[in-house]
């Protein structure tokens with residue numbers, strides 16, 4: 061048994077397995093067209109997951125804001141730093157997730173271009 065690199069995700073896999081355990085890519089004889097379709101599917105999956113992450117991050121922000129509202133009894137009392145921490149963290153996470161999403165969408169656009 062030896063270690064080879066997956067053609068699709070580039071991670072190490074055994075040469076005895078036909079399916080990559082990391083990304084599910086089937087090793088062996090693959091045409092460029094199959095490879096392109098596979099990569100597009102991976103990119104779409106990634107965009108889908110990143111969109112889900114965006115919604116999760118927005119929910120956290122809203123939760124932080126709700127915490128602030130609750131703790132200040134409708135903006136009448138001073139708040140602890142907890143809600144600000146949650147809001148700042150989710151705002152930072154939002155920027156990061158959107159950055160990844162931007163990259164993933166650009167990658168998919170490149171993959172969709174017909175190869176000359």
Ligand SMILES: [Zn+2]
Pocket residue numbers: 066067068069070071080081082083084085
């Ligand atoms: Zn793989």
